[in-house]
Amino acid sequence: MQIQINKIRFAICCICSLFISTTTSAQNPQPTYPKLAGYVGIVHPIVSFSSDGTHTNFKDSYIVGLPIGINIWKSAKIGFSSEIVPLIKATSASSKVNNVLFHPGILVALGNGFTFAGRLAFETSGRYGLTPVFNKVVKKNKGSSYFVAIPLPARFGNDQSSSYGVGFQFGIAF
Structure with missing residues (x-):
């Protein structure tokens, strides 16, 4: 018993x-790491500065980029990202893929939905450089999140003046 x-x-x-x-x-x-996430978006260069002058988008032409990327998070704080951005230039006379950007970089989570991406930049136009990007998740769903970002491109090479710019990007990560 x-x-x-x-x-x-x-x-x-x-x-x-x-x-x-x-x-x-x-x-x-x-969450388990490494963690994989993909994203798509739209980027609008706003203004660029160089010794040749200031160029604003929407004035003589319109340039839009369509970033497609993969983020691999090693931990909750640090990760790697690879992005490809075809850039389309439209004028009153024509429109075409003007450039393609290969954009690998490191991701650093800053907390409260903010992320810093330090990216290298390699363009099919022959230019290269760096692009620091400040990103913020504005809406998080169960299987996706919407984000906005401010890219700050710096470009060099191809017998052109160095240029520095500001853009606006938004997209969805999944």
Whole structure:
């Protein structure tokens, strides 16, 4: 009789422990790393500055980029990103893919939905440089999030003046 009571107690303890551990882990799921995320967006260069003068988008032409990227988060704080951005230039006479940008970089989570991306830049036009990007998640859903970003491109090379600019980007990550 005593042995059966001990077996019943043991069984109840096992079931309770299983229930408690399952409930606890279900309430606080811990993400596993590395974590993969993709995104698409639209980027609008706003203004660029160089020794040749100031160029604003929308004045003589309209340039729009369509970034497509993959983020690989090593931890909750640091990750790697690779992005490809075809840039389309439209004038009153024509429109065409004017440039393609390859944009690898490092990601640093700053907290409260903010992320810093330090990107290298390699353009099919022959230009190269750096692009610091400040990103903010503005709406987070279960399987996706919407973000806005401010890219600050610096470009050099191809027998052109160095240029520095500001842009605006928005998109969806999934």
